[in-house]
Amino acid sequence: MALSPETRIQLFQMQAAIRTAEEAIVRHYHEQEMRCPVHLCIGQEAVSAGACAAVLRSDYAISHHRSHGHYLGKGGNLNAMMAEIYGKATGCSGGKGGSMHLIDLDAGFLGAAPIVGSTIPIGLGAAFSAHLKKEDRVTLVFLGDGAMESGVVHESFNFAVLKKLPVVFVCENNLYSVNSPMHVRQSHVRRLVDIATGHGLPAADGDGNDAEAVYRLTKDATDRARRGDGPSFLEFSTYRWREHCGQNFDHPAGFRDEQEVVSWMERDPISIHRHALIDEKIAHPDELDRIYAAQEALAASAIEFAINSPFPDPNTAADHIYA
Amino acid sequence: MALSPETRIQLFQMQAAIRTAEEAIVRHYHEQEMRCPVHLCIGQEAVSAGACAAVLRSDYAISHHRSHGHYLGKGGNLNAMMAEIYGKATGCSGGKGGSMHLIDLDAGFLGAAPIVGSTIPIGLGAAFSAHLKKEDRVTLVFLGDGAMESGVVHESFNFAVLKKLPVVFVCENNLYSVNSPMHVRQSHVRRLVDIATGHGLPAADGDGNDAEAVYRLTKDATDRARRGDGPSFLEFSTYRWREHCGQNFDHPAGFRDEQEVVSWMERDPISIHRHALIDEKIAHPDELDRIYAAQEALAASAIEFAINSPFPDPNTAADHIYA
Amino acid sequence: MNRQISYAEALCEAQRQTLDADDQVIVIGLGVPDPKGIFNSTSGLQEEFGPDRVMDMPLSENAMTGVVIGAAMTGLRPVMTHQRVDFAMTAMEQIINQAAKWHYMFNGQHKVPIVVRMVVGRGWGQGPQHSQSLQSLFAHIPGLKVIMPTSAHDAKGMLISAIEDDNPVISLEHRWLYGIKDFVPEEPFRVPLGKARVMREGTDVTIVSLSYMTLEALSAAETLETRGVNAEVVDLRSLRPLDEQTILDSIKKTGRLIVADTTNKMYGASAEIAALATEKAFSSLRGAPVRIGSPEHPAPTSPALADQYYPRAPHIAAAVLEMLELPVDGLRFDPPEGRRLDQPNASFTGPF
Amino acid sequence: MNRQISYAEALCEAQRQTLDADDQVIVIGLGVPDPKGIFNSTSGLQEEFGPDRVMDMPLSENAMTGVVIGAAMTGLRPVMTHQRVDFAMTAMEQIINQAAKWHYMFNGQHKVPIVVRMVVGRGWGQGPQHSQSLQSLFAHIPGLKVIMPTSAHDAKGMLISAIEDDNPVISLEHRWLYGIKDFVPEEPFRVPLGKARVMREGTDVTIVSLSYMTLEALSAAETLETRGVNAEVVDLRSLRPLDEQTILDSIKKTGRLIVADTTNKMYGASAEIAALATEKAFSSLRGAPVRIGSPEHPAPTSPALADQYYPRAPHIAAAVLEMLELPVDGLRFDPPEGRRLDQPNASFTGPF
Numbered sequence A, B: 001m002a003l004s005p006e007t008r009i010q011l012f013q014m015q016a017a018i019r020t021a022e023e024a025i026v027r028h029y030h031e032q033e034m035r036c037p038v039h040l041c042i043g044q045e046a047v048s049a050g051a052c053a054a055v056l057r058s059d060y061a062i063s064h065h066r067s068h069g070h071y072l073g074k075g076g077n078l079n080a081m082m083a084e085i086y087g088k089a090t091g092c093s094g095g096k097g098g099s100m101h102l103i104d105l106d107a108g109f110l111g112a113a114p115i116v117g118s119t120i121p122i123g124l125g126a127a128f129s130a131h132l133k134k135e136d137r138v139t140l141v142f143l144g145d146g147a148m149e150s151g152v153v154h155e156s157f158n159f160a161v162l163k164k165l166p167v168v169f170v171c172e173n174n175l176y177s178v179n180s181p182m183h184v185r186q187s188h189v190r191r192l193v194d195i196a197t198g199h200g201l202p203a204a205d206g207d208g209n210d211a212e213a214v215y216r217l218t219k220d221a222t223d224r225a226r227r228g229d230g231p232s233f234l235e236f237s238t239y240r241w242r243e244h245c246g247q248n249f250d251h252p253a254g255f256r257d258e259q260e261v262v263s264w265m266e267r268d269p270i271s272i273h274r275h276a277l278i279d280e281k282i283a284h285p286d287e288l289d290r291i292y293a294a295q296e297a298l299a300a301s302a303i304e305f306a307i308n309s310p311f312p313d314p315n316t317a318a319d320h321i322y323a
Numbered sequence C, D: 001m002n003r004q005i006s007y008a009e010a011l012c013e014a015q016r017q018t019l020d021a022d023d024q025v026i027v028i029g030l031g032v033p034d035p036k037g038i039f040n041s042t043s044g045l046q047e048e049f050g051p052d053r054v055m056d057m058p059l060s061e062n063a064m065t066g067v068v069i070g071a072a073m074t075g076l077r078p079v080m081t082h083q084r085v086d087f088a089m090t091a092m093e094q095i096i097n098q099a100a101k102w103h104y105m106f107n108g109q110h111k112v113p114i115v116v117r118m119v120v121g122r123g124w125g126q127g128p129q130h131s132q133s134l135q136s137l138f139a140h141i142p143g144l145k146v147i148m149p150t151s152a153h154d155a156k157g158m159l160i161s162a163i164e165d166d167n168p169v170i171s172l173e174h175r176w177l178y179g180i181k182d183f184v185p186e187e188p189f190r191v192p193l194g195k196a197r198v199m200r201e202g203t204d205v206t207i208v209s210l211s212y213m214t215l216e217a218l219s220a221a222e223t224l225e226t227r228g229v230n231a232e233v234v235d236l237r238s239l240r241p242l243d244e245q246t247i248l249d250s251i252k253k254t255g256r257l258i259v260a261d262t263t264n265k266m267y268g269a270s271a272e273i274a275a276l277a278t279e280k281a282f283s284s285l286r287g288a289p290v291r292i293g294s295p296e297h298p299a300p301t302s303p304a305l306a307d308q309y310y311p312r313a314p315h316i317a318a319a320v321l322e323m324l325e326l327p328v329d330g331l332r333f334d335p336p337e338g339r340r341l342d343q344p345n346a347s348f349t350g351p352f
Ligand SMILES: Cc1ncc(C[n+]2csc(CCOP(=O)(O)OP(=O)(O)O)c2C)c(N)n1
Pocket: A065, A066, A114, A115, A116, A117, A143, A144, A145, A146, A147, A148, A174, A176, A177, A178, A244, D030, D059, D061, D083, D087, D090
């Protein structure tokens, strides 16, 4: 499937949007005004950009603790995200949630929650309701390699296959669960795609640092779902550059092998994509630089928006306990 | 692997022991003196007999709600089982447990508990401790097709493979979970062995109504475990004749298709095995009849033992809350 | 209005009428279409509404709870059933962390209109893992509503309210209630969640009871009447929201409180009722509130052990008499003729 | 005996010494060998005892709880850690139905000597799913022991007791305690489970407090002292077994009870303490017991909302003054200079 130049440039733009937003958080986090844990996805932008570009705004997506990229990829409001991280009234959850609870229902981003594995069946439930209501709507469920160890993923795969639900499980395998490498958690004889196929769930894997590859695999999977052919599982290998939670690099502190980190940083999804667009003459370097700079400006202005927004009134803390 | 005549006759004897014990329960259950739920395994005896014959008394086994066969197969005390079902002080759990909580530590039968799926990791824990302590000890974990839907089985498979634990998961696929047939619970494109292999867990399936086939597959698996080659998964297809819980047949009440029930009853594991032993001149029909009759007598005397045993003193109800 | 139906029939009727009234209602759970249909409380629903609206499910309580949460957030109104509250322990993460919190933590943007029915109970050798009454685990969690209807009338009216409610509602149903009949209107009606019910007026002592224990309390009240003691029986019905007013009003009238729960006392629901009473009606209390519950150990299986485990009407009556410093002799602790203590009635013959 | 170490170091030392003394002890949990080692409470243990005795695990809390139960029944003494109690909700089935019951339901034939450490806490934007204090869910279950050590001294002594105990022990540790130092003997020692500790003697009011709230209670007691009120502070330490005697003795002395829990009140641990007091010391009470806890909704994330969520020393002091009908003015509700309310101390800078 050949991608149109517009789509390819959009993929670049979205990756830049995610990267610049995350980098803006990095720059400001030490100020201690974003007073909640943040799980940055720098290095993994291609998955968010590629997968979300393959679906419609009316489709659903759901995520976990590391959700900034998925939220933005799906079209979530940048200002509302930053304001949420700053705990402001203008935040997408009015300050009640913070970085781990992003939501933008207008963009079909159903939400995010940090108990690993738990949003998988909830996303599946959205697909189930679309299926029962015969809506033309696909759900993307984002998960990590760590979540593949949770029992609920297995239960969810079975139900998705049983009911042929319009859902695509998008697994970002970044080799770590917090600071625990794969080999202390999963046997090397176990491949993530095999677990899916064991359940009768069609599965494929791809390069998670190649937004276009992600896009193509996700498009195939969502096309199948829309045709009524049921769920799929996609595994994308990628890598998180920064520490699990927070704004720092962790290899200087000895948490990960420096060589490993460096080798993945050399495979920066954004510069790889940039070079491809330039080499294939899809875009001029200046155009890409302009796009990047524009996203940088948006990120900066989102920070400003957040900082200038009011805190929620303490008296609203007890609002919305019950509907 | 050729089985010795002694082993083959032992397999017959054990199946007879299980069948006659269950039939004795059937005969007496309506008297309303066994005041606890019973999940009979009539029709499935070959799995219990075959799998348990392949391990040593010092090996472990653990089971679930339908555990009578596993308990007896592993060498559990028949009188103590019946007394437990009658709620007597001489029961294997002193009356505290009932049919769903059989135990015989002398026989390596670690216990049984009826929350489906939950004993799987507990059995795995026993294998883990044998592994850490470098004991030569294999654990059999019995589970049903329904348990394969629970998340905990997937988590357990991963850990078993990760640590190469000496455990054999013995799955009896009897096509039903209570009254729910497979197709409302699992997709037909999902095979139980594939789920196991998806986890990197060596798997095989076999005829669960053929005790010798069960024995051979389990022997292979336990040999591998003893060699340090890790866990295995075995699926045996078989069928439960009676209702899920209780002593009646359920097809007359329309719970299952009469034809399906009848066709499985025609494949009675005990009479198949009996005919094989006779045809291959391993045993004379009279000898087998004597064996069967002897088991019948033991079952009857176990019932008598149970009936004649005293109830536990009500004042002991609060014993053993804490160790 | 003088039609009597059983608790199970009342629950079934509530589901039938809400399924009928609202396309978004679905009913799901292990064994829901089973011919025995969750103690007959879902019988016939699949035949009537089809397998897309009334369905069985895989033995995956955890994921399936997530599935109904996600379905509820996107427009459906799922009613999920667990045949035992014990099984629902596998789904605590979804219930406590997710269902209870998505409305609040997203600042009201999501609603989670699910009902999770769970069976509690006792008797007939259910033993340690099939007869727990874990209501206090749910009642502690803000964001959940937790109910325990006692009568067939309330079972219907509260289940309709629960299904129509936009919040996650946990409904705990006692197995010994399913066969008990009551006057239940045929047309749909609502009993509000969060309201206790004065089942019997009295002036000498307030007995706040939960679920099946309300029947024991009423029977105790009759015994007490013969001894000149006038007991008020308040059926709690809802644990969260809690109807403080009805409880406090009653205590202010009687000055004495007994709380009868279906399970052990420590850190249980009965502690909350007792604490509430002393916190907010201390000056009305003429003596220490007393809790009645099972001992602090798991339920044993053998009837020889389990018979003593569950307090019954005579125990409640005895507690009241003691509280009033009246003689406690001559109470009848034996079961009625032809019945044993591990059956709700003589026609109950197990096996579950 | 005048060595001061932190709560985290004390926990680590308890594990080191039990690992050393008994080959059957193992330590397992997500991130146990992580350089940050569960808020430094497991740092260095893997290096010292090797990966067969101190280990990470898959993100499979439910199965891994079963695994440690099975391992414990067959001779090991596993210590398992969850970085948040919220995560342990996935393992409730194993904890409530299995760990708590195997000893009892098999008539004493199995022992389940496991310790499950769980982190509770507050602050710094942890929000609704990372800062719950769910102790009452465990404390309700017979068969479990449930502890909440407050001081570094007790953290060490109680963890050693817990590891040596033949029963499943749930230990809830408050995140804000890890850095706090106390005098802790170097040699192994035991603090018995099931004993409360009078942290401060007083005559006017009894404050029973849980975990971190004990520090707030002690600080409130100091404030109260300046106003002539003499508060006794009882650190509960163990929820099950519950040290009724110490609590009742104190109430009998003071006639007044305040219970300060780390979480919401309804159906919480504070209800049990209040109910116990009225049930067993009614005649000693000079006024209604009062519970102090967070409001009945999930913890919001923004400091603007969360700052009001957690009661602190001034709130406890105010409650005492009100109870004694003394003027409640002039209490200092602001945090100390250089600190915000979502940090335990100025050096705490997140992110968790
Ligand atoms: C049930 C549960 N257990 C543990 C945690 C702690 N935790 C938070 S994120 C995380 C790592 C998850 O790894 P993965 O799914 O690969 O996502 P990644 O962080 O790599 O994006 C863990 C263990 C949690 N949030 N929930």
